Amino acid sequence: MLEISGVTAGYGRTRVLHDVSIEIPTGKAVSVMGHNGAGKTTLLRVATGLIPVMSGRVRIDGEDVTRLPPSKRVARGLGYVPQGQLSFPQMTTLENLQLVAKRGSDIDEVFDLFPVLKELLGRRAGLLSGGQRQQLAIARTLLTKPRLLVLDEPTEGIQPNIVADIERVIIDLTRRGDLSVLLVEQHVGFALRSTSSYYVLKAGRIAVSGDGGDVADELVREAMAI
Numbered sequence: 001m002l003e004i005s006g007v008t009a010g011y012g013r014t015r016v017l018h019d020v021s022i023e024i025p026t027g028k029a030v031s032v033m034g035h036n037g038a039g040k041t042t043l044l045r046v047a048t049g050l051i052p053v054m055s056g057r058v059r060i061d062g063e064d065v066t067r068l069p070p071s072k073r074v075a076r077g078l079g080y081v082p083q084g085q086l087s088f089p090q091m092t093t094l095e096n097l098q099l100v101a102k103r104g105s106d107i108d109e110v111f112d113l114f115p116v117l118k119e120l121l122g123r124r125a126g127l128l129s130g131g132q133r134q135q136l137a138i139a140r141t142l143l144t145k146p147r148l149l150v151l152d153e154p155t156e157g158i159q160p161n162i163v164a165d166i167e168r169v170i171i172d173l174t175r176r177g178d179l180s181v182l183l184v185e186q187h188v189g190f191a192l193r194s195t196s197s198y199y200v201l202k203a204g205r206i207a208v209s210g211d212g213g214d215v216a217d218e219l220v221r222e223a224m225a226i
């Protein structure tokens, strides 16, 4: 679905990513792990078109989108949930969902995935907990009907039971077969459980990658030196 090949990118003249290649097959969830500053968010900015590449290519369904702006990538099926769970804080949960929903029945579908949101319909988004806001942010992006859901550290600062809810949602969504997920995370256990293959970024380079399985946890922790 998404292919990033041989990408070098950064800010001004500073290179942050060096010759990075990752692939997200259709219907699969892929994680990119790494410590603070490893270049994870920069990689997502490359994927979404928020920053240009210095070299390399980005493709969606085989089409070269390297020079396309974010809006055109969204039109090709990309849905981005940035770090920080952006919603409109003065608007209620329901209003935040209605803003992006094409049909009311779509909102019912996201309640199946995130039942807690149904109990918080009248609450202003700014008053939700971090975990509830994260769920609202993912729900809003799903309402745009993406084919690739891009998540930037969804577990950051949220409590373990909501981490488990988000894990369940990612697994449910990819089971359907038509949605792909690119997940950027520092939480190794969560990332490996929710995705079928992984990459570890270290100082802007892919240090290790694989398809999960029994040895993945050990390899990832070794690569991240934790």
Ligand SMILES: Nc1ncnc2c1ncn2[C@@H]1O[C@H](COP(=O)(O)OP(=O)(O)OP(=O)(O)O)[C@@H](O)[C@H]1O
Pocket: 011, 016, 034, 035, 036, 037, 038, 039, 040, 041, 042, 043
């Ligand atoms: N807008 C920017 N301008 C200049 N340098 C930046 C910018 N954003 C990030 N950087 C630098 O790029 C490097 C990688 O940052 P990036 O945010 O991609 O890492 P990360 O792995 O996502 O970290 P975190 O987990 O803290 O979000 C860091 O050295 C950072 O200081």
